[in-house]
Amino acid sequence: MSKSRTENAVKNVKTGFIVQLVNKLMAFVVRTVFIKCLNSDYLGVNGLFTNVLTILSFAELGIGTAIIFSMYKPVAENNQEKIKSYMYLYKKAYNIIGITVFILGLLVIPFMDIIIKDIPDIKESITLVYLLFLINTSSSYFFTYKKSIIIAHQKQSIINNIDSVFYIIKSIFEILFLIITKNFIVYLIIQIGGTIVENFYLSYIANKMYPYLKDNKIKKLSKEESKNIFSNVKSLVIYKFGGVIMNGTDNILISALINVSTVGIVSNYNLIITSIKSILSSALNGVTASIGNLNAIGKKEQKEKTYYDLTFVYYIVYSFCSIAFIILLNPFIKIWLGDSYVLNISISISLAISFFIDGMRQTGFIYRTTLGLFQKAQITPYIGATTNIILSIVLCKIFGLAGIFIATSIAQLVSYSWIDIHLVYKYEFKKSPKHFYKKYLIYFMTFTLELLITILICKFITVKNIIFDFFIKGIIVLIISNTINILIFKNSSEYKTIDNKFINPLFKKIKSLIK
Numbered sequence: 001m002s003k004s005r006t007e008n009a010v011k012n013v014k015t016g017f018i019v020q021l022v023n024k025l026m027a028f029v030v031r032t033v034f035i036k037c038l039n040s041d042y043l044g045v046n047g048l049f050t051n052v053l054t055i056l057s058f059a060e061l062g063i064g065t066a067i068i069f070s071m072y073k074p075v076a077e078n079n080q081e082k083i084k085s086y087m088y089l090y091k092k093a094y095n096i097i098g099i100t101v102f103i104l105g106l107l108v109i110p111f112m113d114i115i116i117k118d119i120p121d122i123k124e125s126i127t128l129v130y131l132l133f134l135i136n137t138s139s140s141y142f143f144t145y146k147k148s149i150i151i152a153h154q155k156q157s158i159i160n161n162i163d164s165v166f167y168i169i170k171s172i173f174e175i176l177f178l179i180i181t182k183n184f185i186v187y188l189i190i191q192i193g194g195t196i197v198e199n200f201y202l203s204y205i206a207n208k209m210y211p212y213l214k215d216n217k218i219k220k221l222s223k224e225e226s227k228n229i230f231s232n233v234k235s236l237v238i239y240k241f242g243g244v245i246m247n248g249t250d251n252i253l254i255s256a257l258i259n260v261s262t263v264g265i266v267s268n269y270n271l272i273i274t275s276i277k278s279i280l281s282s283a284l285n286g287v288t289a290s291i292g293n294l295n296a297i298g299k300k301e302q303k304e305k306t307y308y309d310l311t312f313v314y315y316i317v318y319s320f321c322s323i324a325f326i327i328l329l330n331p332f333i334k335i336w337l338g339d340s341y342v343l344n345i346s347i348s349i350s351l352a353i354s355f356f357i358d359g360m361r362q363t364g365f366i367y368r369t370t371l372g373l374f375q376k377a378q379i380t381p382y383i384g385a386t387t388n389i390i391l392s393i394v395l396c397k398i399f400g401l402a403g404i405f406i407a408t409s410i411a412q413l414v415s416y417s418w419i420d421i422h423l424v425y426k427y428e429f430k431k432s433p434k435h436f437y438k439k440y441l442i443y444f445m446t447f448t449l450e451l452l453i454t455i456l457i458c459k460f461i462t463v464k465n466i467i468f469d470f471f472i473k474g475i476i477v478l479i480i481s482n483t484i485n486i487l488i489f490k491n492s493s494e495y496k497t498i499d500n501k502f503i504n505p506l507f508k509k510i511k512s513l514i515k
Contacts, residue, residue, distance in 0.1 A: 019164040024275035026171040028336075030178075031271055034187075035337065037178045041120040043264030044255070049133040051251035052108060052115065053101075069372050070229055071152040080212045081219055083149065088218045089229070090145045098141035105134035115252060120260045124184055132188040136195055144199045146206035146213070158209075162202060170194035253392050253404055262401065265341055268333060269348070273355055276321055280359070291370050303367075304429050305493075308436070311363040311443075312494035318359030319447040320481045323454055325352035327477055331470045343401070350405035356447065357412045360440070364420030367428070376423045384415035446488055454480045 035043070074082035108115075109127060120126070147159050170190060177186045207213050221229070254263050291310070294303060329348040333341055368376075388411035395403030421440075425433035457476055463469035489495045 019160040020275075020279035020281075022164055023167045024279060026168055027271065027275060030171050030174050031268070032336070033175050033178050037182045038184060039121060040261050040264035040341075041122055042184055043267050044260035044262070045120050045122060045126070045129060045264075047251045047263045047267040047270070048116070048255050048260060049130055051249065052130075053105065053133055053137040068148050068152050069370065070225075071149070072370070075149075075152045083210075084212060084215060084218050085221045087146070087149060087213060089221065089226075090148060094141045094145040098138045101141065102134060102138035105130075105138065114256070116255055116260055122184065129184065129188065132185065132192065136188070136192045139192065140195050140199065142196075142199060144202060146203045149206055149210055149213070155209075158205070159202070162198070162205065166194060166198040166201070249389065249392075250404055250408065253389075253396070254401065257393070257396050257404075258401065265343065266347070266401070268337060268341055269329060269343065269351060272329065272332065273325065273351055276325075277355065277358075280317055280321070291366055300429065305497075307363060307367060307424070307429075308439070309494050309497045310366070311360075311436075311440075312489070312492070313498060314359050314362050315443045315447075316485060316498075318356050319443070319450060319485070320477070322352045322356035322359075322447070323451050323481055324474070324477045325355065326451065327454060327458055327473050328470060331466060331473070335466060335470060346399070346402040347405070350402045350409065354405055354409045354412070357409050357417060360443065361412065361416045361420060364424055365416070367424045368420045371424065371428050373423050373427055376427065380415050380419045384411040387411040387414055442488075446484065450481050450484050453484070 071083060071086050073079075074086070109130065112126060112130070116126070122129070150156070150158055170193075173190045173194075174187055177183070177190060251263050251266075254266060291306070294306060326345075326349050329352070330342050330345060333343075388407050391407035391410055392404045395407050397403070399406060418437075421433050421436060425431055425436065454477055457480065458473050461469065461472055461476070463472055486495075
């Protein structure tokens with residue numbers, strides 16, 4: 001990366017990590033208060049409707065990604081007229097999307113009895129609760145489109161900071177009103193208010209940073225430009241809708257095949273995993289705009305080198321976290337909520353493996369998206385989605401709850417995990433990805449080795465104090481995972497790059513602070 005790209009990426013990574021860390025700590029506080037004030041069925045309803053509306057939001061899929069991709073070049077060239085044209089198109093599209101999501105959401109109401117196997121133990125009208133979820137989701141599309149220009153300028157850190165402030169304020173209100181009222185409706189109304197106010201503020205900040213956005217004299221995009229965008233959008237909608245079906249149906253399947261209460265208990269595990277994933281995504285995806293800039297103007301050799309380096313970073317981070325989930329997830333739930341909220345270890349294992357596989361495919365996804373290869377992978381998610389739904393039903397009958405998560409892992413392996421890599425190498429690097437697949441296989445084998453050694457060592461650790469036991473095993477995970485990675489990869493070019501750009505500067509900064 002060039003110096004400016006690297007600086008922007010590092011800044012976005014740092015703020016993304018800190019902001020998400022603060023946000024997720026607040027999420028744990030809110031969840032704890034939520035559980036104390038309401039029952040697990042409320043958690044189940046919360047998780048279920050979030051899944052339903054994730055699927056309904058497929059109308060948005062593709063618009064944002066396609067337009068941000070289109071803006072990388074005019075932003076690099078500071079072509080303000082072109083940027084205004086894209087932003088105007090984005091505004092119109094998002095207004096239509098917000099209305100569309102709301103209408104589609106209303107059409108779901110008659111099918112509630114099919115989605116929910118058992119009537120949840122809540123005092124409020126299930127329809128009213130769903131409507132409030134729907135309003136919150138649909139209202140999120142108005143004004144939020146303006147943050148795309150900030151992202152395209154590689155200034156994700158600004159959005160991260162704003163998100164954090166609003167999230168903390170919203171969380172404080174949620175906690176206070178849950179304690180005072182113990183009312184789920186009030187809790188949902190606070191969420192709606194937070195969404196609307198933040199979107200207004202983001203719009204204000206974008207206008208302040210880029211005053212030319214307020215100029216009403218906007219040139220229409222040429223027919224060819226509009227055609228290219230909508231061609232990309234069409235491909236992305238097809239692609240991402242399949243992805244939503246694959247990744248966004250677990251809670252619906254659990255509700256339909258098991259019950260809503262189980263959705264609530266699983267949601268505690270998912271909160272931990274998605275919190276870590278959000279922190280990592282916000283940090284690591286801080287480089288996405290920089291990769292987009294690199295792919296717009298960089299050399300092919302530099303792009304491929306960065307591809308290898310970024311994949312190594314994802315491997316190091318996701319392998320460590322996945323092993324930590326398998327070893328520490330159940331003890332953490334026990335400390336946090338008690339024995340009644342702990343599930344079989346097979347759940348932790350299946351969720352962690354799915355997490356690892358998902359993390360390892362991110363580099364391919366980032367490159368394919370920022371290279372604009374939208375039309376080449378339309379069938380990928382449908383392979384994954386079909387595999388996931390069929391296997392979820394079959395494996396749920398055999399393995400119970402864990403079967404649903406095992407199905408997701410298998411679906412990812414037979415679709416996303418190799419197709420995005422294949423497309424990037426075929427259409428951008430114009431060579432066989434054979435060498436990269438070999439490295440990919442080495443990463444998976446190393447991860448398996450680390451996991452087996454860690455499990456073996458932790459089996460011999462028996463500490464009566466559960467909190468002390470948790471921290472001892474956490475230290476073991478940290479030491480084993482990083483030691484094996486250093487021993488195996490210390491001479492690789494990827495390790496040397498990361499060491500020079502991130503690890504050494506970090507240690508130098510720590511030393512200077514100590515002095």
